[in-house]
Amino acid sequence: MTCAACAARVQKKLNGLQGVSAAVNYATGTARVTTPAGLPARELVAAVERAGYTAREPEGGQPGDEDAADERDAARDAAYLKRRLFVALVFFVPLTDLSLMLSLIPSLRFAGWQWLLVGCAAPVALWCAWPFHRAALKNARHGAASMDTLVSLGIIAACGWSVYAMFVLDRAERGGSFWQLLIHASGGGIYLETAATVTTFLLAGRLYEA
Structure with missing residues (x-):
């Protein structure tokens, strides 16, 4: 994402999924998403990709791994x-x-x-x-x-x-x-x-x- 318009477009794509509520932060390059139980994260990633961007799931592991990435x-x-x-x-x-x-x-x-x-x-x-x-x-x-x-x-x-x-x-x-x-x-x-x-x-x- 390169501007606030990009973040708004990604957020719109995510919120277009049934039962999904998303807030995208341009400054940090992250999205906080609330989803129905059982919705696979790959569907969220696919929605972001359909908007023309890339995304990855939060990495598991020790605290700080995500910050290191x-x-x-x-x-x-x-x-x-x-x-x-x-x-x-x-x-x-x-x-x-x-x-x-x-x-x-x-x-x-x-x-x-x-x-x-x-x-x-x-x-x-x-x-x-x-x-x-x-x-x-x-x-x-x-x-x-x-x-x-x-x-x-x-x-x-x-x-x-x-x-x-x-x-x-x-x-x-x-x-x-x-x-x-x-x-x-x-x-x-x-x-x-x-x-x-x-x-x-x-x-x-x-x-x-x-």
Whole structure:
């Protein structure tokens, strides 16, 4: 689960089972469920999976085993996010500086500047932002939307418009004064740094949560 909407969807699926009363906590990633006698736990797990998520039964054994399992999951998630955040930070700073500079001051543009920006943005918008795209695709397959859907669409829109502006609009806008180029070239702006900023800050937030 990545937002409160996810928790609400899982809770709705569980409460849809006959005789089941469930409360899902997004912050802890757990569900407290009251069921009729004899209802197997695997049916609850199956209901969660039908919502597009995964679940496991509370593990038996010594006190603290469940906490240890949660700590292992958190450590794995943190390592996964840390790798992506590190790569995003490596490209975020130069991409932001170059995008702003070349968007606001067209006279500084050089041959192949578009490809340089695309090369800096692609790892961030594709690989680093993959957790958001993956969650958005999973939600779409189940006919639902969440915060990840908005994040994914925002990244795609920023990158899609920027590529169109750099390779199509700029080709049609040749010459003119500085102010004409500033207002009209690239449709008035390049937004690759926006995609990188959204990805980097949200990854940092997810890592802090983990």
